[in-house]
Amino acid sequence: MNLQPSFSSRRDFLRACLLAGAALTVPRWVLGTLVSPAPVVAPLLFPDLNIYPRSTWSALAPRLSLIRPATGFSRLTIHHAGNIMNTHVQPEDVVADLNGILAAHLQKNYGDIGYHFIVDYAGRIWEGRSLAFEGAHVSGMNKQNMGVMLLGNFEEQQPSADQIDSLFQLVDSLQRQYALPHGSIYGHCDLGQSVCPGKHLYAPFVAELKQS
Numbered sequence: 001m002n003l004q005p006s007f008s009s010r011r012d013f014l015r016a017c018l019l020a021g022a023a024l025t026v027p028r029w030v031l032g033t034l035v036s037p038a039p040v041v042a043p044l045l046f047p048d049l050n051i052y053p054r055s056t057w058s059a060l061a062p063r064l065s066l067i068r069p070a071t072g073f074s075r076l077t078i079h080h081a082g083n084i085m086n087t088h089v090q091p092e093d094v095v096a097d098l099n100g101i102l103a104a105h106l107q108k109n110y111g112d113i114g115y116h117f118i119v120d121y122a123g124r125i126w127e128g129r130s131l132a133f134e135g136a137h138v139s140g141m142n143k144q145n146m147g148v149m150l151l152g153n154f155e156e157q158q159p160s161a162d163q164i165d166s167l168f169q170l171v172d173s174l175q176r177q178y179a180l181p182h183g184s185i186y187g188h189c190d191l192g193q194s195v196c197p198g199k200h201l202y203a204p205f206v207a208e209l210k211q212s
């Protein structure tokens with residue numbers, strides 16, 4: 001799955017929108033019957049961030065009988081993927097990673113991928129489970145808890161600068177838009193028995209975000 005043509009940058013995205021707009025000004029009869037259906041350009045979730053919508057990496061609908069509607073958000077928890085190290089920067093590799101995690105979470109009857117957002121090694125931000133739904137990422141503590149996960153194992157590897165940059169931007173944006181109170185940012189290890197999100201992510205970065 002090649003996402004580069006329409007989503008490699010915000011500039012490209014805007015250019016695609018302009019081109020789509022220009023096409024609309026051409027009378028339909030000029031285009032004849034060879035016109036293929038207009039591509040669906042999913043809206044950006046947040047205007048200040050370039051987030052890849054869930055529809056760009058999965059066509060599987062969430063299993064609604066297994067997930068709960070969100071009742072607002074008052075906190076945010078940061079995770080790592082754990083397991084093997086991950087330095088994937090090609091979109092198709094990341095899409096495969098996301099689908100692997102989705103498949104694993106479906107097998108656990110989570111109903112959808114458990115996290116609301118995923119940040120890859122290149123710093124791309126991917127929508128996971130829609131914020132319309134409660135997440136599934138901290139045992140017994142998912143209520144009003146946004147889940148943000150960084151691909152990688154930060155017990156074993158360092159996060160990339162781009163990944164950290166995006167994490168800070170994303171957390172800042174979510175904090176503002178959802179009016180998350182001071183002291184409402186956590187690492188998974190703050191809420192449960194886990195080394196997640198890993199020492200190379202927690203101590204230098206999550207600890208800083210917890211002060212915001």
Ligand SMILES: [Zn+2]
Binds near residue numbers: 078079137188194196
């Ligand atoms: Zn975790």
